[in-house]
Amino acid sequence: MTQFKPVKTNRIFEDVLVQLKEAILSERFKPGEKLPSERELSLEFQVSRGVIREAIRALELRGFVGIRQGPAGGAYVTDLTFNQVGNAFLDLFKTNKLSMKDIAQVRLHVEPEVARLAALNFNPSHMDMLMQVEQDEHVDYVSYADRIDRLTRAHKSLALICGNQFFEVIVRSMLMLTAEVVLTVASDHDLLHGPGEHQAVIQAVISGDCDRAAREMASHLRQFSQNLIEMEITYRQRYL
Ligand SMILES: [Zn+2]
Numbered sequence: 001m002t003q004f005k006p007v008k009t010n011r012i013f014e015d016v017l018v019q020l021k022e023a024i025l026s027e028r029f030k031p032g033e034k035l036p037s038e039r040e041l042s043l044e045f046q047v048s049r050g051v052i053r054e055a056i057r058a059l060e061l062r063g064f065v066g067i068r069q070g071p072a073g074g075a076y077v078t079d080l081t082f083n084q085v086g087n088a089f090l091d092l093f094k095t096n097k098l099s100m101k102d103i104a105q106v107r108l109h110v111e112p113e114v115a116r117l118a119a120l121n122f123n124p125s126h127m128d129m130l131m132q133v134e135q136d137e138h139v140d141y142v143s144y145a146d147r148i149d150r151l152t153r154a155h156k157s158l159a160l161i162c163g164n165q166f167f168e169v170i171v172r173s174m175l176m177l178t179a180e181v182v183l184t185v186a187s188d189h190d191l192l193h194g195p196g197e198h199q200a201v202i203q204a205v206i207s208g209d210c211d212r213a214a215r216e217m218a219s220h221l222r223q224f225s226q227n228l229i230e231m232e233i234t235y236r237q238r239y240l
Contacts, residue, residue, distance in 0.1 A: 006046040016045055016055040024064050024077055031079035034072075035065060063087075069142055085169050086176035093177055100181065100232035103174055104225040108218060110170055111155065115201055115217035117162035119210040126161050130202050133157050137195035148179050154198035158205065158217075178228060184238060185231045192227050 004019050020041075023029050035041070035056070042049045056075050059065045063083045065075040092098040133153045141147035152175045159171035182192065197220055204213035 004041075004044045006044075012047050013051055013054055016041075016047060016051055017058055019045075020055055020059060021064060024059075024080075029077045031077050033077050035075040035077065037074065069146070082169060082172045083176075086173040089173045089177050090180060093181075096236075098177075100229045103177060104221070104228055106170075107174055108221050108225065110167065110174075111158075111221055112214040112218040114159050114162045114164075114167050114171060115205060115213040116210045117164065117167070118158040119205045119208050119213040121161055121163045122205050122208060126157075127206065129157055130154075130161075130206065134196075134199060134202055137198070145179075145183060148182060151193050151195065151197075152179065154202060158201070161205070181228065181231055181235045185234045192224050197223070 004023075020035070029035060036044070038049045038052045038056070041052045045052065056065065056067075059075065060067055063078055064080070066078050067073070067075055089098065093100075093103075136150050136153060139150070141150065155175055156168075156172060159168040162168070201213055201216040201220060204216050
């Protein structure tokens with residue numbers, strides 16, 4: 001039981017939001033966990049579903065949860081540590097202290113190494129996750145953001161499997177920044193990065209071939225680095 005207190009005051013929405021935020025910050029709901037449904041929360045808080053919906057939307061805007069669609073959909077708790085580092089990178093980028101060229105260069109050093117470590121660390125318990133990641137790239141996208149999310153999962157999963165949390169933080173933060181630029185510029189993402197492009201890396205990781213995994217990741221990154229660097233110009237024109 002989550003044991004939220006029923007809300008009595010007229011600051012209903014704020015109270016619900018504060019309690020939910022505290023539940024996430026105190027890790028009563030851990031990163032990756034799904035919040036109870038709108039219906040369950042409205043019963044527990046004894047407020048309308050509209051209030052719950054509004055509170056969840058506010059949590060989403062502040063980066064506390066991410067909304068997933070589909071049968072297993074709902075509000076999932078975000079990993080705030082990753083978000084904080086990602087936001088710091090984003091601030092540096094927006095104030096011109098980091099460029100896409102810098103990020104592309106670091107990705108080209110870090111991610112092949114991450115793929116190498118993932119191949120080294122791979123065990124059968126990772127198989128389902130990687131197969132799912134590969135499959136999910138080919139389903140129909142509900143939005144542009146959904147497409148980017150699906151196409152970055154391979155990068156995130158390898159960073160998770162690599163077993164070094166610092167690498168994982170760096171990779172996820174760089175992906176977040178890249179996604180921000182791509183989303184804002186909203187150029188033709190189909191040309192930038194298509195589904196199935198991680199297959200060679202994933203196969204190399206599964207077969208435990210470290211050198212091939214690193215090589216495949218490097219060649220994958222080289223394919224779209226130049227496009228990303230060019231996108232920065234449009235991004236800065238729109239953002240500033
Ligand atoms: Zn990719």
